[in-house]
Amino acid sequence: MLKKLQKKTLVKTQLFGYMLTLLIGVFIIVSTIQLFIDVKPLINEKTDVFNAKTAVISKQVSVFKSIDKQKIYFKPNELEELKAQPFVKNISVFNNANFKIKAFSNQSESIPLFQTDLFFESIPDDYLDVKSEDWQWNQTENFVPIVIPESYLTLYNFGFAESQGLPVLSKNTISQIAFNLKVSGNSNTEVYSSKIVGFSNKINSILVPEAFLSYANTKFGRADTSRISRVLVEFNNPSDENILRYFNDNNYDISKEKLEFSKLSFFFKSGLIFITGIALVIIALSIAFILLSFNLIIQKNKDVIVNLYTIGYTYQSIAKFYQIVISVTTVIAVVFGIAISYYIRSEYIKKFNTFFDFSESNNQIVIIGCVLAIILVSIYNVYIINNIKNTVTKTR
Amino acid sequence: MSEDEVSTSDIYMQPNVVFNSGKNYLIKANSGHGKTSILNFIYGSSTNYEGKINYNSDTEINVISLRKTKLSYVFQDYKLFPSLSVFQNIILKNNLTHHKTQDQIDALINHLNLGHKRDSLVENLSLGQKQRVAIIRALCQPFHFILLDEPFSHLDPTNIKIVSALIQKEAKQQNAGIIMTALDEVFAFNFDTTINL
Numbered sequence: 001m002l003k004k005l006q007k008k009t010l011v012k013t014q015l016f017g018y019m020l021t022l023l024i025g026v027f028i029i030v031s032t033i034q035l036f037i038d039v040k041p042l043i044n045e046k047t048d049v050f051n052a053k054t055a056v057i058s059k060q061v062s063v064f065k066s067i068d069k070q071k072i073y074f075k076p077n078e079l080e081e082l083k084a085q086p087f088v089k090n091i092s093v094f095n096n097a098n099f100k101i102k103a104f105s106n107q108s109e110s111i112p113l114f115q116t117d118l119f120f121e122s123i124p125d126d127y128l129d130v131k132s133e134d135w136q137w138n139q140t141e142n143f144v145p146i147v148i149p150e151s152y153l154t155l156y157n158f159g160f161a162e163s164q165g166l167p168v169l170s171k172n173t174i175s176q177i178a179f180n181l182k183v184s185g186n187s188n189t190e191v192y193s194s195k196i197v198g199f200s201n202k203i204n205s206i207l208v209p210e211a212f213l214s215y216a217n218t219k220f221g222r223a224d225t226s227r228i229s230r231v232l233v234e235f236n237n238p239s240d241e242n243i244l245r246y247f248n249d250n251n252y253d254i255s256k257e258k259l260e261f262s263k264l265s266f267f268f269k270s271g272l273i274f275i276t277g278i279a280l281v282i283i284a285l286s287i288a289f290i291l292l293s294f295n296l297i298i299q300k301n302k303d304v305i306v307n308l309y310t311i312g313y314t315y316q317s318i319a320k321f322y323q324i325v326i327s328v329t330t331v332i333a334v335v336f337g338i339a340i341s342y343y344i345r346s347e348y349i350k351k352f353n354t355f356f357d358f359s360e361s362n363n364q365i366v367i368i369g370c371v372l373a374i375i376l377v378s379i380y381n382v383y384i385i386n387n388i389k390n391t392v393t394k395t396r
Numbered sequence: 397m398s399e400d401e402v403s404t405s406d407i408y409m410q411p412n413v414v415f416n417s418g419k420n421y422l423i424k425a426n427s428g429h430g431k432t433s434i435l436n437f438i439y440g441s442s443t444n445y446e447g448k449i450n451y452n453s454d455t456e457i458n459v460i461s462l463r464k465t466k467l468s469y470v471f472q473d474y475k476l477f478p479s480l481s482v483f484q485n486i487i488l489k490n491n492l493t494h495h496k497t498q499d500q501i502d503a504l505i506n507h508l509n510l511g512h513k514r515d516s517l518v519e520n521l522s523l524g525q526k527q528r529v530a531i532i533r534a535l536c537q538p539f540h541f542i543l544l545d546e547p548f549s550h551l552d553p554t555n556i557k558i559v560s561a562l563i564q565k566e567a568k569q570q571n572a573g574i575i576m577t578a579l580d581e582v583f584a585f586n587f588d589t590t591i592n593l
Contacts (some may be wrong), residue, residue: 001488003478008479307475310441311533312463312492 005320009301014293025283026337098221099185122213137212147207150199183221309392319388334373406591418448425593468539474530478519495535523550544576560584
């Protein structure tokens with residue numbers, strides 16, 4: 001009977017309006033957070049022979065620096081400062097070859113005869129994602145593996161080969177080609193066999209295993225110490241926007257692709273934060289709306305509520321109906337929000353799978369939705385009971 | 397309430413007044429002298445007074461249990477729910493106390509000539525009919541005292557007779573007292589004490 005009486009005090013359109021707004025708010029917020037969780041691995045990783053979290057940094061070459069070459073080298077204190085940045089996990093410097101290198105093909109092979117001067121650099125092996133058995137060298141070995149920039153291959157295929165009437169090469173075929181390296185200096189000369197074992201997008205340099213370079217530098221190298229013009233930086237989180245700011249402020253060059261990607265991820269994150277903000281505003285408005293509606297119901301039906309208390313109903317039992325109605329409405333809205341979010345996620349996951357090498361992250365939609373529902377329901381229950389209590393006890 | 401208004405009162409400004417259950421009291425005064433207020437003080441729905449009201453020897457009382465088991469009240473403004481029917485209004489109270497069966501309630505409704513209005517909404521009733529509904533509702537609980545705030549103001553002599561006999565019978569069964577307010581002498585009950593406000 002109490003239920004029947006109180007049912008007449010409700011305004012169904014208001015409840016429905018609340019449910020709809022909350023549903024939209026919950027759907028947006030849950031979906032955005034889940035989207036962020038799902039896309040995070042894509043933002044933080046890029047496939048390359050280099051570890052995802054690394055980038056090569058050099059100083060910007062300007063007119064003045066091309067005259068005074070000293071300025072393109074990093075000073076020890078600059079390296080210290082770079083290493084101290086919170087977003088930098090580790091830095092390592094490039095080793096330069098201090099000797100002459102010539103590469104030439106074997107005459108017997110079915111490939112064109114060529115001979116070219118080369119240079120080598122090396123970075124610590126850990127930063128390369130080349131299979132470890134391919135990337136080894138010791139003094140007993142005559143074979144030296146090489147990693148070249150992918151752009152060299154492009155340059156050859158679409159520029160050089162085209163103009164010289166030579167065949168184009170795929171990554172696979174070029175990896176099959178064996179050639180020789182003639183290393184000389186310090187009045188020593190030695191010939192090694194070699195192959196290209198990997199390609200890099202990030203480092204514009206020809207890399208050899210560090211063990212080989214340090215051995216060769218001592219055997220063939222000139223005495224003068226190598227200077228550091230390029231640094232390999234390992235980041236904690238490559239999409240950290242502070243990275244860009246710091247390098248811009250210090251006039252350091254970071255590989256362009258990295259830069260664009262970092263920018264993109266910055267915009268993406270900002271977009272998500274903005275949408276989350278809007279969703280929070282929508283939810284806040286829906287809360288304000290239902291609390292206002294509830295107040296209106298109480299004001300309009302004050303007599304009924306006070307009379308119920310007067311004939312012996314406790315304020316808890318009077319509040320119970322409104323608590324249940326608003327809680328159930330909230331839960332329904334959240335459940336629908338979750339359901340729609342689930343559907344949307346399944347759709348975008350399908351898209352992701354066609355575009356990216358995508359592995360699904362944990363689905364947090366239900367957890368976030370439940371937490372939200374619990375918070376809302378708790379707020380409402382406390383608010384309703386206090387409001388009813390005040391209404392019946394203050395009008396004595 | 398100023399001293400002038402209550403100077404001749406048998407209750408206000410007196411050291412103490414005792415109501416004993418099992419006895420009938422008439423509180424008599426002209427309108428505006430605080431008849432309803434005194435009943436509200438006793439019922440615990442107004443605390444706007446100085447002094448103390450004790451129930452037996454308890455000062456700390458739970459108004460909710462008081463209203464369900466010790467004090468029944470026929471309000472002057474009835475405090476009925478217009479959107480519910482006669483029967484629903486009564487059941488709403490009886491659900492709290494489970495004092496009467498549905499048959500007993502129906503019998504009471506018929507007894508007070510409301511049988512044809514049983515399922516009508518209270519908002520469509522006359523004042524006299526509402527008054528009778530309020531009285532039936534007040535009887536749907538155990539009580540030590542029943543407070544009657546000008547309960548017969550809209551009733552004809554025949555109905556007054558029926559209603560007062562019913563209340564007296566219910567009170568006797570529970571060995572309860574009646575505290576009634578009126579503008580003038582009422583001969584409905586045999587009052588043990590008449591108090592002038």
